[in-house]
Amino acid sequence: MTESEIDESIPRYKRGYEWFSYLAHEKLQDRPWRRMGLFSFYDAPYVESDLLYLSPKQVMLTMASLTKKKESGLVxxxxxxxxxxxxxxxxxxxxxFMELFDKAFPDAEKFYFGPKDSDRNWLHEYQTFRIPLAWLITRPNIFAEVLSDASPVGEDIGPADASFENFEGxxxxxxxxxxxxxLTEEVMGKIRSTEASEYAGEAVGLMTVFVSPTTAVSRGVKYLGKFMGLLKDRRKQEVKEVYQEWEERVQKGYSIENLKKFFDEDPDYKxxxxxxxxxxxxxLLITETRGTLYDLFLPLILxxxxxxxxxVPPHLRRKRAPKSEEEREEAEWDTDSLRYEGLESDEIENIRVERGQTGQEPEFKADLDISEDEFExxxxxxxxxxxxxxxSKFNRSFQFALNIPEKYRNMSVAASFYTNRDNISDALTEGVVEYMSERAxxxxxxxxxxxxxTSNVPITRKAWLMxxxxxxxxxxxxxGSAFLEYYEPDEHKWKLHILKKPEKGVLGEIMGWLRRKS
Structure with a gap:
């Protein structure tokens, strides 16, 4: 394609979105799904050239516009x-991004989740979303899972140890x-048996943040390996200095004042x-927590x-604790207080008696409009x-995300993944497999x-994919750009799609159709 064929007045960010939207409208419609994955190698745009810029967010925005119905929800x-x-x-x-989002969903509600302590003030103008503190207080098992995933020493924390009643707790x-x-012998034993390289991947949890975010991120394995070496060698003064910084960071970061930025103690909060x-x-929920102490609140949001x-269907709902004897007594019906009210004349007219065959009792039928509500x-x-x-670094919480469509029958989930990890965790592997099983x-x-x-794909088909x-x-x-689409119900499950310049006059119609549809 020559440069003369390209409208230079259109920013490449918008051009990437429009080209993908055109392709999606033409090629990706009418493929229902409950779970969809978007995959790349790098944590970077899918396409970044002088011609196009296309990121996971732009692709997800198009797919959201394509799939949302007028009487359905979107988060x-x-x-x-x-x-x-x-x-x-x-x-x-x-x-x-917001220009595209507002055109796609002009009536959207927008929320922000984060500490509002950065210089990115353009993120902070939206309504703050907080998690009800009462919700978390009654779910110590969920808090325990998050804490276990974030534990610097891999502690398996139980609900009893994660329980609290207020901000102070x-x-x-x-x-x-x-x-x-x-530094008990048990902890030192874990440290001695752990290779330093493990601390560069997901095994470290949030340790890089607790110790020294800037240094740990920039030096990676070398820094964390050195820190592990200090602990193994018990070089007390250096360990003491690191511990002091660590303690101060956690005390300040999780101060009651800061916790109130993320949680609301008002029992009536909505x-x-x-x-x-x-x-x-x-x-639209905008999060500003990656790489901070508040990372571990992300699974709680979800x-x-x-x-x-x-x-949740009734058979999958949380079981309530048995009622006390006093509560059961209060729940007993007082038959003396029951009152039976007569039917109005117009209600009586809606009840008819149909006599069955000889010898059968009359059948009483009412013309009542009872409609089924599938999701209450x-x-x-x-x-x-x-x-x-x-x-995915929150292994236990990530399992919850994987199973949302199975447990919550009214929900479908789409997720974007990047996969250039030195150590591919079991959680990430499972996530990729699950989100490539239906639509990708x-x-x-x-x-x-x-x-x-692709382990079960015939070798001839795998050669085609390569x-x-x-x-x-x-x-x-x-x-340019192209991608592979996988759709499990199709006979030929894999297809190659190439981004191309839309035909003249067609793009405006498609963008208008997407806005009207959503």
Whole structure:
């Protein structure tokens, strides 16, 4: 394509979105799904050239526009701290994304979750979303799972140790479980038996944040390996200095003042998200927690959100504690207080008696309008999760995310993954396998995960896939883009799609159709 054929007045960010939207409208419709994955190798845009810029968020926005029905819910959770040139962490990138989002969903409700302590003030103008403290107090098992995943020494924390009753208690639990560990023989034994390289991957939990975020991220294995060496050698003064910094960071970061930025103790608090979903208004939730002490609140957001908008069949619901003897007595019916009210004349007219065959009792029938409500008033809702790879380091909580469509029957989930990890965790592997089992858009993938997910594909078909991947790489080198689509119900499950310039006059019609549809 020559440069003269390209409208230079259109920013490449918008051009990438429009080209993908055109392709999606033409090629990706009418494929229903409950679970969909978007995959790449790098935590970066799918396409970044002089011609096009296309990121996971833009692709997810198009797919959300394509799949949302007028009487359905949509919750779009985006990570604002991606480091790409036009990521939401830059004012320009955020403005471009919001321009597209507002055109796609002009009536959307927007929320922010984060500490509001950065200089990215363009993120902070939206209504703050908080988690009800009472919700977490009554779910110590969920808090225990998150704390276990974040534990610097891999402690398996039980619900009893994660229980609290107020902000003061929550602060104490966080400091105790996430502060510097006592160097008991048990802890030292774990450290001695652990290779330093493990601490560069997901095994470290949030340790890089607790110790020294800047240093740990920039030096990676070398820094953490050195720290482990200090502990093994018991070099007391240096360990003491690190521990002091660690203690101060946790005490200050999880202060009651800071916790109140993320949790609300008002028993009547309502975030507004449930109300928006039930009114069929799209919801955008912008998170600003990646790489901070508040990372471990991300799984809590997800679980709380899903509990608010998701429908759980009766047989899968949480069992309530048995009632006390006093409560059971209060629940007994007082038959003397029962009153029977007569029917009005117009109600009597709606009841008719039909006499059956000879010898049978009369049948009483009422012309009552009883309609089935499949999800007890909760609308079908699509949840889009940006940068789900980041969530996968919380192994136990990530299992919850994988099983949302099975447990919450009114919900479908789409998630984007990047896969360039030195150590592919079991959780991430399971996530990729699950989210590629039904519907997937693959822009790139870690070779080990590609081999795993295509292990049952005939060798001739796998050779075809390898050929298509080579085509994709060639197009990417030339500034274009293509991706593989997987759709399990199709006879030929894999297809190659190439981004091309839309035909003149067609694009405006498609963008208008997408807006009207949602």
């Amino acid at each position: 779009f959770v985006v990570d604002s701290l991606e480091k790409a040139e036009m990521g939401l962490s830059t004012r320009h990138g955020f403005s471009q 929550m602060h104490e639990v966080l400091v105790e479980k996430l502060g510097p560990p006592s 975030s507004g998200i449930q109300e928006a979903v039930e009114a069929f208004k799209p919801v 679980q709380h959100l899903v509990e608010e908008v998701g429908y 008033g909760k609308p079908e809702t699509i949840l889009f999760i940006d940068a789900a790879t980041h969530l 858009l693959v822009f790139d993938l870690h070779p080990d995960l590609f081999d795993l997910t 050929g298509r991947l080579q085509e994709m790489e060639k197009m990417k080198d030339e500034g």
